[in-house]
Amino acid sequence: MKKKLLSTILAGTLLLSVLTGCGSDGNQGSTSSDTGNASGSTEEQSTQQESTNASESNDETGDNEGEASLRPETLDKITVVLFGEESPRMQELMENEFQQMFIDEINTEVELMYLPWTENGAGGKVDLMIASGQEFDACIVDPRWAASSYSKGYLQDLSEVIDTYLPDWHENVDPTAFDAYRFDGGVYAIPIGNKPTGGVYSTVCVRQDIMDAIDMDNISTLDDLTAYAQKAKEQYGLYATYELATAEYIIRGTSDRNLIPLCTGIWIDQDTKELVNFIESPEFEAAVKLYNDWYAQDLIPKDILTNTVTLPFQANMTSFMRGTCGTTLIENEPGLQSVVPEAKTAEYYIAPEKPIYKKSYENTAFQVPVTSTKADRVALFVNLLQKNTEMANLFAYGVEGTDYELIDGKVSKINTEELFYEWMIYNVKISTPTTAYTDEFMEVYKNWDDKALPALSFGFSIDYSNVQTEKAQIDSAWEELATPMLAGLKDYDSNIEELKAELKKAGWDTYIAEIQRQFDEFLANK
Template structure:
């Protein structure tokens, strides 16, 4: 059966964030309030636009990436005034390089007792909570009352440990089947005389034809295709917990899979080695992986791993190089439900050194409170930074990034550029239809009992397993030594501990 395709012409004018729907009716409840963490209450009616009754507060929000000039301006003017009015707080936005996320400077700020908040993933949360570095935000759930109506309840659960809320999720967007589709340059596909890609054979045919026309282009702009290729190497519906462990979502059980010790990994590695030998994955990738991303952004690659939003995320970048580029998501098979980790974009934690954790939660609430505030933080000032037509479609006047668009993306507030076809908007909104939440969603592994083993395993992964999985090394030649190293590093102990914790958690969910 052929998969329905979604598409978007990446015109230079389409420097946009996403969608013009009105505020939704998601009535997901916030996590229940607790009393385990006593703090100074500064709450007020979250529907009020007047925070003057609150004691003044100073907050520091850490974001990652480059700070634009327009962001600097708004942080001192409109953002400042609005936040002051809403929650009587002064917010300092500090930008750090992405290399400092989940470690580096972020770890240093936590360990030295700085008062700040930033975003996290579940694994970093578990490690940091074990060290006592994240504040328990459970008592402040009411301060996120508006946000909780626009963010799914399951997203809150993903950042809970033993019933306590350690991070507040932000975002509500289609997230299922991330990287399970091939994001194809449709303009190149059509130039090669093809109309669609529905199988591995057709994807490789697409490469051959385009390579004959444009030998200067690379094929796949990544070194990991285990998700999009799984229709060809397994009958299971695999979903990965981390690099070492997968779940089969087609069966309802608590069994984890040691990925590298499976026949599926062998089949996958052989497929990738074939791509590397054929040139679909360029030879330089073995020593210069970052160049793959650069080539994709500059329009020098044929396809990438797709998501619901990738046809328009980064549109401005690629369209600067190729104004007529079009991107389409294609699945290389059918019949398997899309798997989702949840609909959140990320989640904010607050450092334990924070003087007023609740005021931070009130700030997070503003990010997803209503259309007016969303427009301000995502797009800036109407008439100066963007305009809206009669249908609520967006035209950007300034292209500077403000609070990162990927972070805020919420289907209840997102606006589409007026060049985006209605067909694409409808498909994007329906992307998660029929999707199922992973049976591992909400599980957070405590690595304390196997911390040393995990460190060694990560070293084995980098040195031995990643080159095999990326296709750089032949499986039959390289895997025996890699398996020996894997065993010596303690993979059996690690898998046993993970299985023990997962089974205990899974039983409680039933």
């Protein structure tokens, strides 16, 4: 019963992206300006009336005098890079209501530049744009990408704008969020969103409708996952997954140790505080042999390393993928239901008895490239997205009455086109949950991280400056030799010694020693 409840809750937890807001910090202030003395001169009355109009305008778009004063006097423009495709409704709103709100609130026009999701991450087009000096002012980024960009000198230190231009952000977001983006005393991105992150990627997201059809009520072991995958392939023609055997839910089920991934080839034992050479671990052997077996059963697709579909699970090509703190309802289900309307999703922990770890506060932030001169405007932009309930709902759901309506305090969507990413905007302090989530689920979700333990690596970022050559060679050897093993294409016994030898030749000893040094220093200063 407890496991069944967990799966129900996880299935609902969906929110990572969009879920639960509760508080409403967003009522606009009422006009309280003095309208002037009726007996004053016409000129005085005119001046006072102008002052009143300005004050009323500020009251309509700002909450207090301090915040209103942050609005720049001159109109400027910033270019923000997002990924995916701009929906027709998003384009319309960016030309009208959204754009007007940006101008009214922060006197800034916002231009969006969309790139394919395949360009998201280190080494993609965004990095090339910065290196070539192409002008843009902000782009979403995650901690690993930020660490890579920082080491290349691509990112701007935002310390000076953080205290001044994020007044509402500081009210609604935990400052711990900055920890993943701190390097050498500076802060190199502004996180957005406020959502539970305990156990992220440690759950497996499956098709609950298939679970029900095959009479399975729980998945708690890798044997359970294998049985589910076999039946899903037999009855629905779905492959198991396009993810590699390094998926955290896979490694979680391979041993009793509590391991958290750190970087290429290195995991951290949460109990002993040791860095684990992953290829020499029993977990690596177990994971590769599991995938070898799945590949032999035709559960792993032949094009696992050449597939170009960004989200095969949503495209109804696979029966499972990694979960995200129970946010599958928002992360995966909408896209999947556009292909299979009756599909339902749920998340399960492999080895549910093991601890849940919180590896980061939030995975998404806005970077500002060194080529931009508008860090203050970007900060104001991010602050606005997290200002209050009204703003969070506007940018995630659209215009009330046109794009959504409120039913018993919850959002019922009229428009289903994507606007600003819900998963990016969602903040448990201010966002309004949709009607898809029960009150019971929302209560559990808001307290989701209460049971999560901070991972040893929480807030730790690696500086690869001293091992750039070694890292490049190790990444190359890993891609060539380890990845085919982790995809199930090459067997463990025939390939492990060559992999070990090539990694050592690439500079493994120097690489792990440098990371160990930094990690020891990090732990000593915690």
